[in-house]
Amino acid sequence: MSGGLLVAGTTSDAGKSVVTAGICRWLVRRGVKVAPFKAQNMSLNSFVTHEGAEIGRAQAMQAQAARVEPTVLMNPVLLKPGGDRSSQVVLMGKPVGEMSARGYHGGHQESLFGTVVECLEQLRSTYDAVICEGAGSPAEINLRRTDIVNMGIARAARFPVLVVGDIDRGGVFASFFGTTALLDPEDQALVAGYLVNKFRGDVSLLEPGLDMLRELTGRRTYGVLPFAHGLGIDEEDGLRVSLRGAVRESVVAPPVGEEVLRVAVCAVPLMSNFTDVDALAAEPGVVVRFVDRAEELADADLVVVPGTRGTVKALAWLRERGLAGALARRAAEGRPVLGVCGGFQVLGESIEDDVESKAGLVEGLGLLPVRIRFGREKVLARPVGSALGETVEGYEIHHGLADVRGGEPFLDGCRVGSVWGTHWHGSLESDGFRRAFLTEVARVAGRRFAVAPDTCFAALREEQLDRLGDLVERYADTDALWRLIDTGAPAGLPFVPPGAPGAPGTGPDGPGQAARDTGAGPGHAVTQAHTTEEAP
Secondary structure, eight states, X not given: OOEEEEEEESSTTSSHHHHHHHHHHHHHHTTOOEEEEOSEEEOSOEEEOTTSOEEXXXXXXXXXXXXXXXXXXXXSEEEEESSSSEEEEEETTXXXXXXXXXXXXXXXXXXXXHHHHHHHHHHHHHSSEEEEEOOSOTTOTTTGGGOSSSHHHHHHHTOOEXXXXXXXXSOHHHHHHHHHHTSOHHHHTTEEEEEEEEEOSOGGGTHHHHHHHHHHHSOEEEEEEEOOTTOXXXXXXXXXXXXXXXXXXXXXXXXXXXXXXXXEEEOOTTEEOGGGGHHHHTXXXXXXXXXXXXXXXXXXXXXXEOEESOHHHHXXXXXXXXXXXXXXXXXXXXXXXXXXXXXXXXXXXXEEESSSSOOEEEEOOOSSSEEEEEEEEEEEEOOEEEETTEEEEOBEEEEEEEEEOSSEEETTEEEETTEEEESOBSGGGSHHHHHHHHHHHHHHHTOOOOOOTTOOHHHHHHHHHHHHHHHHHHHBOHHHHHHHHHHOSOTTOBOOSSOSTTOTTSSTTXXXXXXXXXXXXXXXXXXXXXXXXXXX
16 A cells, blocks of 8 residues: 545644544554655644654654654644744754745745655655645635645645544534635545534434535545544644633543642743643643633642743733733742743843844843843754653753753753743653652642652553544544545546636636536536646
Protein backbone atom coordinates (compact mmCIF):
# COMPACT_ATOMS: atom_id res chain seq x y z
CA MET A 1 0.00 0.00 0.00
CA SER A 2 1.24 3.49 -0.85
CA GLY A 3 -1.39 6.14 -0.64
CA GLY A 4 -2.71 9.10 1.25
CA LEU A 5 -5.59 11.31 2.19
CA LEU A 6 -6.24 14.99 2.87
CA VAL A 7 -8.50 15.66 5.85
CA ALA A 8 -10.10 19.03 5.16
CA GLY A 9 -12.75 20.84 7.17
CA THR A 10 -15.77 23.01 6.59
CA THR A 11 -14.32 25.47 9.13
CA SER A 12 -11.42 25.93 11.49
CA ASP A 13 -11.84 23.74 14.57
CA ALA A 14 -14.13 21.31 12.75
CA GLY A 15 -12.03 18.44 14.07
CA LYS A 16 -9.38 18.01 11.37
CA SER A 17 -6.54 17.53 13.87
CA VAL A 18 -8.28 14.87 15.94
CA VAL A 19 -9.67 13.03 12.92
CA THR A 20 -6.19 12.96 11.36
CA ALA A 21 -4.79 11.60 14.62
CA GLY A 22 -7.58 9.04 14.87
CA ILE A 23 -6.99 7.81 11.33
CA CYS A 24 -3.25 7.57 12.01
CA ARG A 25 -3.86 5.50 15.16
CA TRP A 26 -6.39 3.25 13.38
CA LEU A 27 -3.95 2.61 10.50
CA VAL A 28 -0.91 1.91 12.67
CA ARG A 29 -2.92 -0.60 14.67
CA ARG A 30 -3.62 -2.37 11.36
CA GLY A 31 0.10 -2.61 10.70
CA VAL A 32 0.30 0.30 8.25
CA LYS A 33 3.40 2.49 8.45
CA VAL A 34 1.77 5.92 8.46
CA ALA A 35 2.88 9.53 8.91
CA PRO A 36 0.95 12.79 9.44
CA PHE A 37 1.55 15.90 7.37
CA LYS A 38 0.41 19.50 7.44
CA ALA A 39 1.99 21.69 4.80
CA GLN A 40 1.29 24.95 6.57
CA ASN A 41 0.13 25.42 10.13
CA MET A 42 -0.83 28.62 11.93
CA SER A 43 -0.43 28.01 15.63
CA LEU A 44 1.14 29.34 18.79
CA ASN A 45 1.41 25.84 20.21
CA SER A 46 4.60 24.31 18.88
CA PHE A 47 7.10 21.56 19.64
CA VAL A 48 10.80 20.93 19.13
CA THR A 49 11.82 17.74 17.34
CA HIS A 50 14.96 15.78 18.16
CA GLU A 51 16.58 17.36 15.08
CA GLY A 52 16.09 20.79 16.70
CA ALA A 53 13.24 21.93 14.44
CA GLU A 54 10.08 23.75 15.51
CA ILE A 55 6.80 22.28 14.25
CA GLY A 56 3.14 22.55 15.21
CA ARG A 57 2.23 20.78 18.42
CA ALA A 58 -0.74 19.10 16.70
CA GLN A 59 1.61 17.39 14.23
CA ALA A 60 3.75 16.13 17.12
CA MET A 61 0.58 14.68 18.66
CA GLN A 62 -0.41 13.09 15.33
CA ALA A 63 3.08 11.58 15.02
CA GLN A 64 2.58 10.02 18.43
CA ALA A 65 -0.76 8.68 17.22
CA ALA A 66 1.12 7.12 14.30
CA ARG A 67 3.81 5.83 16.72
CA VAL A 68 6.60 7.56 14.85
CA GLU A 69 9.09 10.24 15.83
CA PRO A 70 7.94 13.72 14.76
CA THR A 71 10.14 15.40 12.15
CA VAL A 72 10.18 18.74 10.38
CA LEU A 73 8.98 17.00 7.19
CA MET A 74 5.56 16.68 8.86
CA ASN A 75 5.09 20.45 9.12
CA PRO A 76 7.48 22.37 6.85
CA VAL A 77 5.75 25.77 7.24
CA LEU A 78 4.64 27.10 10.62
CA LEU A 79 3.14 30.57 11.06
CA LYS A 80 3.25 32.01 14.59
CA PRO A 81 0.96 35.06 14.90
CA GLY A 82 2.46 38.11 16.54
CA GLY A 83 -0.73 40.15 16.23
CA ASP A 84 -3.72 40.57 13.94
CA ARG A 85 -1.66 41.46 10.87
CA SER A 86 1.68 39.66 11.02
CA SER A 87 3.25 36.32 11.84
CA GLN A 88 6.67 34.84 12.29
CA VAL A 89 7.36 32.45 9.41
CA VAL A 90 9.07 29.24 10.49
CA LEU A 91 10.40 27.34 7.46
CA MET A 92 11.77 23.82 7.87
CA GLY A 93 11.83 24.32 11.60
CA LYS A 94 13.71 27.64 11.71
CA PRO A 95 12.36 31.22 11.80
CA VAL A 96 13.03 33.16 8.61
CA GLY A 97 11.36 36.46 9.50
CA GLU A 98 8.14 38.32 10.19
CA MET A 99 5.61 38.86 7.43
CA SER A 100 2.21 40.48 7.05
CA ALA A 101 -0.71 38.39 5.84
CA ARG A 102 -0.86 40.46 2.65
CA GLY A 103 2.84 39.93 1.98
CA TYR A 104 2.63 36.21 2.64
CA HIS A 105 -0.37 35.57 0.41
CA GLY A 106 0.91 38.08 -2.13
CA GLY A 107 3.60 35.75 -3.43
CA HIS A 108 5.78 34.37 -0.66
CA GLN A 109 3.41 31.50 0.00
CA GLU A 110 3.59 30.32 -3.59
CA SER A 111 7.40 30.26 -3.41
CA LEU A 112 7.16 27.72 -0.58
CA PHE A 113 5.08 25.29 -2.60
CA GLY A 114 8.10 23.41 -3.95
CA THR A 115 9.47 22.87 -0.44
CA VAL A 116 6.09 21.63 0.78
CA VAL A 117 5.70 19.15 -2.08
CA GLU A 118 9.27 17.91 -1.63
CA CYS A 119 8.65 17.21 2.07
CA LEU A 120 5.46 15.32 1.26
CA GLU A 121 7.23 13.26 -1.38
CA GLN A 122 9.97 12.34 1.10
CA LEU A 123 7.35 11.09 3.52
CA ARG A 124 5.58 9.16 0.75
CA SER A 125 8.83 7.44 -0.16
CA THR A 126 9.28 6.28 3.45
CA TYR A 127 5.76 5.49 4.65
CA ASP A 128 2.93 3.30 3.37
CA ALA A 129 0.44 6.14 3.82
CA VAL A 130 0.51 9.85 4.59
CA ILE A 131 -2.53 11.46 6.21
CA CYS A 132 -2.54 15.18 5.53
CA GLU A 133 -4.40 17.78 7.52
CA GLY A 134 -5.77 20.85 5.79
CA ALA A 135 -6.18 24.30 7.32
CA GLY A 136 -9.32 26.35 7.78
CA SER A 137 -11.59 25.50 4.86
CA PRO A 138 -10.66 24.45 1.31
CA ALA A 139 -13.41 26.79 0.05
CA GLU A 140 -11.65 30.01 1.06
CA ILE A 141 -11.97 31.26 -2.49
CA ASN A 142 -10.03 34.45 -1.82
CA LEU A 143 -6.94 32.38 -0.99
CA ARG A 144 -7.23 29.51 -3.48
CA ARG A 145 -4.67 30.94 -5.93
CA THR A 146 -1.91 30.77 -3.32
CA ASP A 147 -3.15 27.72 -1.42
CA ILE A 148 -0.46 25.23 -0.44
CA VAL A 149 -2.23 23.38 2.38
CA ASN A 150 -5.71 22.39 1.18
CA MET A 151 -6.66 21.69 -2.43
CA GLY A 152 -3.28 22.89 -3.63
CA ILE A 153 -1.47 20.03 -1.93
CA ALA A 154 -4.29 17.55 -2.67
CA ARG A 155 -4.11 18.32 -6.39
CA ALA A 156 -0.32 18.17 -6.46
CA ALA A 157 -0.31 14.76 -4.75
CA ARG A 158 -3.57 13.52 -6.37
CA PHE A 159 -4.84 12.75 -2.87
CA PRO A 160 -8.53 12.21 -2.21
CA VAL A 161 -10.14 14.70 0.17
CA LEU A 162 -12.35 13.88 3.13
CA VAL A 163 -14.27 16.95 4.39
CA VAL A 164 -14.98 17.02 8.14
CA GLY A 165 -17.91 19.00 9.54
CA ASP A 166 -18.71 19.76 13.18
CA ILE A 167 -22.43 19.07 13.51
CA ASP A 168 -22.41 20.38 17.09
CA ARG A 169 -22.08 23.88 15.60
CA GLY A 170 -25.13 23.40 13.39
CA GLY A 171 -25.51 23.87 9.64
CA VAL A 172 -23.38 20.88 8.72
CA PHE A 173 -25.36 19.98 5.56
CA ALA A 174 -25.12 23.52 4.21
CA SER A 175 -21.44 23.54 5.09
CA PHE A 176 -20.73 20.29 3.25
CA PHE A 177 -22.70 21.34 0.18
CA GLY A 178 -21.35 24.89 0.12
CA THR A 179 -17.75 23.76 0.60
CA THR A 180 -18.03 21.44 -2.39
CA ALA A 181 -19.99 23.84 -4.59
CA LEU A 182 -17.42 26.62 -4.19
CA LEU A 183 -14.57 24.52 -5.60
CA ASP A 184 -13.62 24.41 -9.26
CA PRO A 185 -14.13 21.19 -11.26
CA GLU A 186 -10.57 19.93 -10.84
CA ASP A 187 -10.71 20.39 -7.08
CA GLN A 188 -14.18 18.88 -6.80
CA ALA A 189 -12.93 15.77 -8.59
CA LEU A 190 -10.78 15.04 -5.54
CA VAL A 191 -13.47 15.63 -2.89
CA ALA A 192 -14.49 12.04 -2.19
CA GLY A 193 -16.99 12.66 0.58
CA TYR A 194 -17.71 13.75 4.11
CA LEU A 195 -17.27 12.85 7.76
CA VAL A 196 -19.66 14.16 10.42
CA ASN A 197 -17.98 15.01 13.72
CA LYS A 198 -19.38 15.55 17.25
CA PHE A 199 -22.86 14.10 16.68
CA ARG A 200 -25.20 13.80 19.67
CA GLY A 201 -28.31 11.65 19.66
CA ASP A 202 -29.89 9.02 17.43
CA VAL A 203 -27.97 8.64 14.18
CA SER A 204 -31.06 7.22 12.44
CA LEU A 205 -32.55 10.72 12.56
CA LEU A 206 -29.52 12.01 10.65
CA GLU A 207 -29.48 9.36 7.94
CA PRO A 208 -32.22 10.88 5.71
CA GLY A 209 -30.16 14.09 5.55
CA LEU A 210 -27.06 12.12 4.59
CA ASP A 211 -29.02 10.41 1.82
CA MET A 212 -30.22 13.77 0.51
CA LEU A 213 -26.67 15.14 0.70
CA ARG A 214 -25.49 12.23 -1.46
CA GLU A 215 -28.28 12.90 -3.97
CA LEU A 216 -27.28 16.57 -4.11
CA THR A 217 -23.53 16.08 -4.39
CA GLY A 218 -22.99 12.54 -5.62
CA ARG A 219 -20.74 11.96 -2.62
CA ARG A 220 -21.11 9.63 0.32
CA THR A 221 -20.55 10.19 4.03
CA TYR A 222 -17.77 7.99 5.38
CA GLY A 223 -18.88 8.07 8.99
CA VAL A 224 -20.62 9.86 11.84
CA LEU A 225 -18.37 10.29 14.86
CA PRO A 226 -20.21 10.84 18.15
CA PHE A 227 -19.50 13.67 20.55
CA ALA A 228 -16.87 12.28 22.92
CA HIS A 229 -16.30 13.81 26.34
CA GLY A 230 -12.86 14.03 27.86
CA LEU A 231 -10.72 13.99 24.73
CA GLY A 232 -7.88 16.11 26.09
CA ILE A 233 -5.56 16.34 23.10
CA ASP A 234 -3.21 19.14 22.16
CA GLU A 235 -4.92 22.30 20.97
CA GLU A 236 -3.67 23.97 17.83
CA ASP A 237 -4.67 27.61 17.96
CA GLY A 238 -3.64 29.71 20.94
CA LEU A 239 -5.58 32.73 19.66
CA ARG A 240 -8.97 31.11 20.11
CA VAL A 241 -8.67 29.56 23.56
CA SER A 242 -11.81 30.31 25.54
CA LEU A 243 -11.93 31.19 29.21
CA ARG A 244 -14.42 28.42 29.78
CA GLY A 245 -13.39 27.35 33.27
CA ALA A 246 -11.75 23.96 33.19
CA VAL A 247 -8.83 23.65 30.81
CA ARG A 248 -9.91 20.11 29.95
CA GLU A 249 -12.91 17.85 30.40
CA SER A 250 -10.57 14.94 31.08
CA VAL A 251 -12.06 12.27 33.28
CA VAL A 252 -9.71 11.66 36.19
CA ALA A 253 -9.92 9.86 39.50
CA PRO A 254 -11.19 11.62 42.65
CA PRO A 255 -8.71 13.56 44.81
CA VAL A 256 -6.32 11.53 46.93
CA GLY A 257 -6.01 14.14 49.69
CA GLU A 258 -8.64 16.00 51.69
CA GLU A 259 -8.60 19.11 49.50
CA VAL A 260 -8.24 20.01 45.85
CA LEU A 261 -5.52 22.25 44.46
CA ARG A 262 -6.73 25.22 42.42
CA VAL A 263 -4.56 26.41 39.52
CA ALA A 264 -5.24 29.70 37.71
CA VAL A 265 -3.57 30.27 34.33
CA CYS A 266 -3.27 33.90 33.22
CA ALA A 267 -4.68 34.03 29.67
CA VAL A 268 -2.07 36.47 28.39
CA PRO A 269 -2.23 37.83 24.82
CA LEU A 270 -0.68 35.59 22.15
CA MET A 271 -0.57 32.76 24.67
CA SER A 272 1.64 29.95 23.41
CA ASN A 273 2.11 26.35 24.48
CA PHE A 274 -0.67 26.55 27.03
CA THR A 275 -0.65 22.76 26.67
CA ASP A 276 2.00 22.93 29.43
CA VAL A 277 -0.82 22.86 32.00
CA ASP A 278 -2.50 19.76 30.55
CA ALA A 279 -0.36 17.59 32.80
CA LEU A 280 -1.64 19.50 35.83
CA ALA A 281 -5.26 19.06 34.71
CA ALA A 282 -4.67 15.32 34.42
CA GLU A 283 -3.80 15.04 38.11
CA PRO A 284 -6.63 13.87 40.41
CA GLY A 285 -7.68 16.76 42.62
CA VAL A 286 -6.09 19.53 40.52
CA VAL A 287 -8.57 22.05 39.08
CA VAL A 288 -7.16 24.20 36.25
CA ARG A 289 -8.84 27.25 34.75
CA PHE A 290 -7.88 30.19 32.54
CA VAL A 291 -8.40 33.64 34.05
CA ASP A 292 -8.18 37.25 32.90
CA ARG A 293 -9.17 39.22 36.01
CA ALA A 294 -7.16 39.97 39.15
CA GLU A 295 -9.91 38.84 41.52
CA GLU A 296 -9.82 35.37 39.96
CA LEU A 297 -6.36 34.84 41.48
CA ALA A 298 -7.67 35.22 45.02
CA ASP A 299 -8.59 31.59 45.65
CA ALA A 300 -5.86 30.06 43.49
CA ASP A 301 -3.25 27.90 45.20
CA LEU A 302 -0.94 28.24 42.18
CA VAL A 303 -0.90 30.89 39.46
CA VAL A 304 0.77 30.02 36.17
CA VAL A 305 1.96 32.75 33.81
CA PRO A 306 2.33 30.78 30.54
CA GLY A 307 4.34 31.29 27.41
CA THR A 308 3.53 34.01 24.90
CA ARG A 309 4.63 35.20 21.48
CA GLY A 310 4.42 38.77 22.77
CA THR A 311 6.29 39.06 26.06
CA VAL A 312 6.21 42.88 26.26
CA LYS A 313 2.57 42.94 25.18
CA ALA A 314 1.71 40.34 27.84
CA LEU A 315 3.53 42.40 30.48
CA ALA A 316 1.50 45.51 29.57
CA TRP A 317 -1.71 43.45 29.62
CA LEU A 318 -0.94 42.12 33.10
CA ARG A 319 -0.47 45.67 34.33
CA GLU A 320 -3.57 47.04 32.60
CA ARG A 321 -5.79 44.39 34.15
CA GLY A 322 -4.37 44.61 37.64
CA LEU A 323 -2.92 41.11 37.41
CA ALA A 324 0.64 42.40 37.81
CA GLY A 325 -0.25 43.89 41.19
CA ALA A 326 -2.05 40.70 42.22
CA LEU A 327 1.03 38.63 41.30
CA ALA A 328 3.28 40.97 43.33
CA ARG A 329 0.97 40.65 46.34
CA ARG A 330 1.00 36.86 46.01
CA ALA A 331 4.79 36.82 45.95
CA ALA A 332 4.95 39.08 49.02
CA GLU A 333 2.53 36.79 50.86
CA GLY A 334 4.52 33.68 49.95
CA ARG A 335 1.84 32.22 47.66
CA PRO A 336 2.98 30.09 44.69
CA VAL A 337 3.56 31.51 41.20
CA LEU A 338 5.10 29.69 38.22
CA GLY A 339 6.32 31.48 35.08
CA VAL A 340 7.03 29.45 31.95
CA CYS A 341 9.04 30.86 29.03
CA GLY A 342 7.45 34.26 28.27
CA GLY A 343 5.78 34.04 31.67
CA PHE A 344 9.20 33.54 33.24
CA GLN A 345 10.52 36.56 31.36
CA VAL A 346 7.82 38.96 32.62
CA LEU A 347 8.57 37.94 36.22
CA GLY A 348 12.14 39.21 35.90
CA GLU A 349 13.67 42.61 36.61
CA SER A 350 13.94 43.85 33.04
CA ILE A 351 13.43 42.92 29.41
CA GLU A 352 15.62 44.29 26.62
CA ASP A 353 13.74 43.61 23.43
CA ASP A 354 14.92 44.92 20.07
CA VAL A 355 13.69 41.79 18.28
CA GLU A 356 10.10 40.81 19.04
CA SER A 357 8.36 44.04 20.11
CA LYS A 358 11.31 46.37 19.43
CA ALA A 359 10.32 48.17 22.63
CA GLY A 360 13.88 48.44 23.90
CA LEU A 361 14.44 48.26 27.66
CA VAL A 362 11.26 47.53 29.63
CA GLU A 363 10.89 47.10 33.37
CA GLY A 364 9.65 43.66 34.41
CA LEU A 365 7.59 42.69 37.46
CA GLY A 366 10.74 42.24 39.53
CA LEU A 367 9.64 39.02 41.23
CA LEU A 368 12.75 37.11 40.14
CA PRO A 369 16.41 38.28 39.95
CA VAL A 370 16.60 37.80 36.18
CA ARG A 371 17.40 40.12 33.29
CA ILE A 372 16.18 39.17 29.83
CA ARG A 373 17.80 40.16 26.56
CA PHE A 374 16.18 39.12 23.29
CA GLY A 375 18.53 37.57 20.76
CA ARG A 376 17.85 37.34 17.04
CA GLU A 377 18.55 33.62 16.94
CA LYS A 378 15.75 31.51 18.38
CA VAL A 379 16.73 28.93 21.02
CA LEU A 380 15.32 25.52 20.02
CA ALA A 381 16.38 22.71 22.33
CA ARG A 382 15.32 19.49 24.08
CA PRO A 383 17.02 19.79 27.49
CA VAL A 384 17.19 17.18 30.23
CA GLY A 385 17.96 18.07 33.83
CA SER A 386 16.79 17.69 37.40
CA ALA A 387 14.79 19.68 39.91
CA LEU A 388 13.32 18.90 43.32
CA GLY A 389 15.29 15.67 43.26
CA GLU A 390 13.61 14.40 40.08
CA THR A 391 14.66 13.99 36.46
CA VAL A 392 13.01 16.50 34.12
CA GLU A 393 12.69 16.62 30.33
CA GLY A 394 11.45 19.63 28.41
CA TYR A 395 11.82 21.70 25.28
CA GLU A 396 12.80 25.33 24.68
CA ILE A 397 11.41 27.78 22.11
CA HIS A 398 12.41 31.38 22.82
CA HIS A 399 14.36 34.44 21.71
CA GLY A 400 14.78 35.78 25.25
CA LEU A 401 18.10 34.98 26.95
CA ALA A 402 18.07 34.92 30.74
CA ASP A 403 20.82 36.38 32.92
CA VAL A 404 19.97 34.80 36.29
CA ARG A 405 21.50 36.84 39.11
CA GLY A 406 20.32 35.04 42.24
CA GLY A 407 17.79 32.75 43.82
CA GLU A 408 17.85 28.96 43.95
CA PRO A 409 18.54 27.16 40.65
CA PHE A 410 15.37 25.81 39.03
CA LEU A 411 15.90 24.05 35.70
CA ASP A 412 17.40 26.87 33.55
CA GLY A 413 15.78 29.58 35.69
CA CYS A 414 15.46 30.16 39.39
CA ARG A 415 13.23 30.13 42.44
CA VAL A 416 12.82 32.86 45.02
CA GLY A 417 10.51 31.93 47.87
CA SER A 418 7.22 30.83 46.34
CA VAL A 419 8.00 32.10 42.82
CA TRP A 420 9.48 29.76 40.20
CA GLY A 421 10.56 30.57 36.65
CA THR A 422 11.90 28.53 33.72
CA HIS A 423 12.09 28.60 29.93
CA TRP A 424 11.35 24.87 29.77
CA HIS A 425 8.05 23.87 28.21
CA GLY A 426 6.72 20.38 28.90
CA SER A 427 8.55 19.94 32.21
CA LEU A 428 5.33 19.07 34.05
CA GLU A 429 4.88 16.02 31.81
CA SER A 430 7.73 14.40 33.78
CA ASP A 431 5.68 12.49 36.34
CA GLY A 432 8.11 12.44 39.26
CA PHE A 433 8.89 16.13 38.94
CA ARG A 434 5.22 17.07 38.60
CA ARG A 435 4.38 15.18 41.81
CA ALA A 436 7.26 16.79 43.69
CA PHE A 437 6.33 20.25 42.41
CA LEU A 438 2.65 19.91 43.32
CA THR A 439 3.57 18.55 46.73
CA GLU A 440 5.73 21.63 47.30
CA VAL A 441 2.98 23.95 46.03
CA ALA A 442 0.46 22.32 48.39
CA ARG A 443 2.87 22.71 51.30
CA VAL A 444 3.50 26.37 50.57
CA ALA A 445 -0.21 27.01 49.94
CA GLY A 446 -1.23 25.23 53.13
CA ARG A 447 -3.52 22.78 51.33
CA ARG A 448 -4.26 19.23 52.53
CA PHE A 449 -3.69 17.99 49.01
CA ALA A 450 -1.88 14.79 48.11
CA VAL A 451 -0.66 13.74 44.68
CA ALA A 452 -1.75 10.44 43.22
CA PRO A 453 1.21 8.04 43.31
CA ASP A 454 0.61 6.47 39.90
CA THR A 455 -0.56 9.13 37.43
CA CYS A 456 1.40 8.65 34.21
CA PHE A 457 0.82 11.50 31.78
CA ALA A 458 2.31 9.63 28.82
CA ALA A 459 -0.03 6.69 29.45
CA LEU A 460 -3.03 9.03 29.69
CA ARG A 461 -2.11 10.61 26.36
CA GLU A 462 -1.81 7.15 24.80
CA GLU A 463 -5.26 6.29 26.12
CA GLN A 464 -6.67 9.43 24.51
CA LEU A 465 -5.07 8.59 21.17
CA ASP A 466 -6.43 5.05 21.39
CA ARG A 467 -9.89 6.52 22.00
CA LEU A 468 -9.53 8.53 18.79
CA GLY A 469 -8.53 5.39 16.93
CA ASP A 470 -11.51 3.58 18.45
CA LEU A 471 -13.89 6.30 17.25
CA VAL A 472 -12.65 5.95 13.67
CA GLU A 473 -12.69 2.15 13.78
CA ARG A 474 -16.18 1.94 15.28
CA TYR A 475 -18.06 4.78 13.61
CA ALA A 476 -16.38 5.25 10.20
CA ASP A 477 -16.73 2.93 7.24
CA THR A 478 -13.13 1.78 7.51
CA ASP A 479 -13.29 -0.54 4.50
CA ALA A 480 -14.35 2.38 2.31
CA LEU A 481 -11.82 4.65 4.01
CA TRP A 482 -9.07 2.10 3.35
CA ARG A 483 -9.96 1.97 -0.35
CA LEU A 484 -9.96 5.76 -0.48
CA ILE A 485 -6.46 5.98 1.01
CA ASP A 486 -5.17 3.14 -1.15
CA THR A 487 -6.65 3.96 -4.55
CA GLY A 488 -7.65 7.62 -4.44
CA ALA A 489 -10.89 9.46 -5.10
CA PRO A 490 -13.60 7.46 -6.87
CA ALA A 491 -13.83 8.01 -10.60
CA GLY A 492 -16.78 9.90 -12.02
CA LEU A 493 -17.52 12.19 -9.08
CA PRO A 494 -20.04 14.76 -10.37
CA PHE A 495 -19.57 18.49 -10.52
CA VAL A 496 -21.69 20.49 -8.07
CA PRO A 497 -22.54 23.94 -9.45
CA PRO A 498 -21.77 26.79 -9.43
CA GLY A 499 -18.07 26.09 -8.77
CA ALA A 500 -15.41 28.62 -7.85
CA PRO A 501 -16.13 32.17 -9.14
CA GLY A 502 -14.14 32.81 -12.30
CA ALA A 503 -12.65 29.33 -12.36
CA PRO A 504 -12.03 27.73 -15.77
CA GLY A 505 -14.95 25.54 -16.75
CA THR A 506 -17.51 27.30 -14.58
CA GLY A 507 -18.32 30.24 -16.82
CA PRO A 508 -21.11 30.59 -19.42
CA ASP A 509 -19.87 27.57 -21.40
CA GLY A 510 -18.68 25.47 -18.46
CA PRO A 511 -20.34 22.84 -16.31
CA GLY A 512 -21.57 25.35 -13.75
CA GLN A 513 -23.73 27.14 -16.32
CA ALA A 514 -24.64 23.91 -18.07
CA ALA A 515 -26.01 22.55 -14.83
CA ARG A 516 -28.11 25.66 -14.33
CA ASP A 517 -29.35 25.52 -17.93
CA THR A 518 -30.57 21.93 -17.51
CA GLY A 519 -32.12 22.65 -14.14
CA ALA A 520 -29.67 20.54 -12.18
CA GLY A 521 -30.35 20.74 -8.49
CA PRO A 522 -32.17 18.62 -5.91
CA GLY A 523 -33.27 15.42 -7.59
CA HIS A 524 -31.26 16.06 -10.76
CA ALA A 525 -27.97 14.62 -11.94
CA VAL A 526 -25.03 16.99 -11.74
CA THR A 527 -22.38 17.48 -14.37
CA GLN A 528 -19.30 15.30 -14.62
CA ALA A 529 -16.10 17.00 -13.43
CA HIS A 530 -13.05 17.45 -15.60
CA THR A 531 -9.77 16.12 -14.29
CA THR A 532 -6.20 17.22 -14.69
CA GLU A 533 -2.79 16.22 -13.44
CA GLU A 534 -1.63 19.81 -13.39
CA ALA A 535 -0.65 21.26 -10.02
CA PRO A 536 -1.80 24.77 -9.12
